[in-house]
Amino acid sequence: MNKIKIFIIFLAVLIFGNGFLLLSQELEADPYLMKLIRQEKFRVILPQVMRDNKVDMWIYVKKGEDPLSFELGNDSGIFIFTDRGGHRIERAVLGGRGDRDLYDIFASENDLHEFVAERNPKRIAVNYSKERPKLNIISEEDFKKLIQALGEKYAKRVVPADHLIADFLAGRVMSEIAIFGQLSMMSAKSIENEFDKIVPGVTKLSDLKGNVFVRDLDGNEHNNDDYVIQRGDLIGLLYEAHMLDFNEHNGGIAYVLQEGETNLPPEVQKIWDHALVLREIFRKNIKAGLTGGEILDTLIQKIEEAGYVYIDKDIYDRNADPLKTQVHIDFHSLGRLISQEDAPRISPLGPDWCRRLKIPLYHTFALEYMIHMPVPEWGKGKHLYICVHDGAMVTERGVEFPYPPLKKIRLIR
Structure with missing residues (x-):
């Protein structure tokens, strides 16, 4: 340790x-x-x-x-x-x-x-x-x-x-990192508590706390509205924990089992496998001392070398290779900050100014990436979507987590 x-x-x-x-x-x-x-x-x-x-x-x-x-x-x-x-x-x-x-x-x-x-x-x-x-x-x-x-x-x-x-503001001392870790654990626990509330066919997205969303196979999204959660849904949930101006929010992913299912169907397992592959690419290539823009350029190259399509918006690109999985990233700062636009950011989003800022040692941020995986056998343009969102930090060894990051897709029975 x-x-x-x-x-x-x-x-x-x-x-x-x-x-x-x-x-x-x-x-x-x-x-x-x-x-x-x-x-x-x-x-x-x-x-x-x-x-x-x-x-x-x-x-x-x-x-x-x-x-x-x-x-x-x-x-x-x-x-x-x-x-x-x-x-x-x-x-x-x-x-x-x-x-x-x-x-x-x-x-x-x-x-x-x-x-x-x-x-x-x-x-x-x-x-x-x-x-x-x-x-x-x-x-x-x-x-x-x-x-x-x-x-x-x-x-x-x-x-x-x-x-x-x-x-x-971006520089972190150990006492800030300890708070960040504690807030992260609180947030992760809250996400599990919200998932525990789900009853398929009964629970509405608006019944749950946090930022809760479901996208259909065409990319249409329900977000914190009165949509009733159905079997077969992939649910994303972001939840914030804070203290004064110190903020952290994590994400969780749940799949609602269809009747007769006991585990993730192959397509959902496949998109989660992509998430784990991408996490390792990001962990190995995010380094302190470089600007957010420099790291973004490297990550785009590594993503595409691994066979993915990089997209600069969280929208499925229907003109891209229909067999390749698409990836969008937004590694924005977390912790004590004025705004995400006024802090170091590894992302296509926000002003160029934040991409010119260097990533400091012990930078605390959201390892947030969105995956759009085509499923051609379900029809043209049909795809699955998940958003992975974990609190992370940059150390001398690359990206580390101050709490256990998302390990699996939660099953809702």
Whole structure:
């Protein structure tokens, strides 16, 4: 058992022994664990992302609650992080309050110019963005005030902090990974509980919690509506578990046995076999340090080399080879993030910006892929569909799971 898994198990025990309560798939946060996450993000992640982005000083002007309220631990002030060499980033709050265990210096906003001049940074990142609206956090008025306070010399050194913020949020510390693993196990258990409720011919999709869907052999989908689950249906179910802004959602797949069936029919077993083959392709070829776009290009090549057809939308392509199984992927971030569009993403979906972000070590994400398998003997264009969706993480060894991933298609009798 590797060190990461040992840590996850240990901290999961610690969580439930010290102030975490299970409230309908939401964990109640223990303040000491939240403080640990902030401390470790500042200690471990911050130096790395500032240096990766070639930033000497990061100035974050904060007026009220915003996307980094959790990380900074306060809602007002000018937060300044300075790389002065060594392993640690200097942390200061001007014109605001903060945890003295997290921050080194407290001063007045009026000291801003003197504070910056004393450190003489060559590149200053400020919390604005020209590309990503959700990362354009500072108001126009506050930005003008900041530029005026910095003076012409340092104003010329200001750059957007959008990439730095995205990298900072994407970086995971061990306490975050432990929460991710626990939320994953909660989600997986909830999926099984929902499948237990199904009575063929009686239960409607809308009777179940989560994102529940069934697609027919032509690709038409029922989703959380009043469709009554029938024998022979392949059912997909996604279920979320969360704590504050930490989110995870897993997927499960169930097959409703026909009268006289005791196991999966050959066609359904075959599509599941494809799922297992593809999982290994993905696990071997997702590496930290590459961009989402670079990994996507590699995965498309590997998928097609293995005899599949890659599709960039989750829609069966009727113009593709009618004998080949089609695969769509959307490996989006999970855990603490602003949005999937503002985090690293291995997917054709979302803006190009998120594909330009590098996948960090211990990146937590959804190993989500959709399989459309043609069954020509059932008629032209007829196909089976499943969506595999597991929480995963990228380690030094490739893709690993902080909990048991989907092992089989659940049978509903």
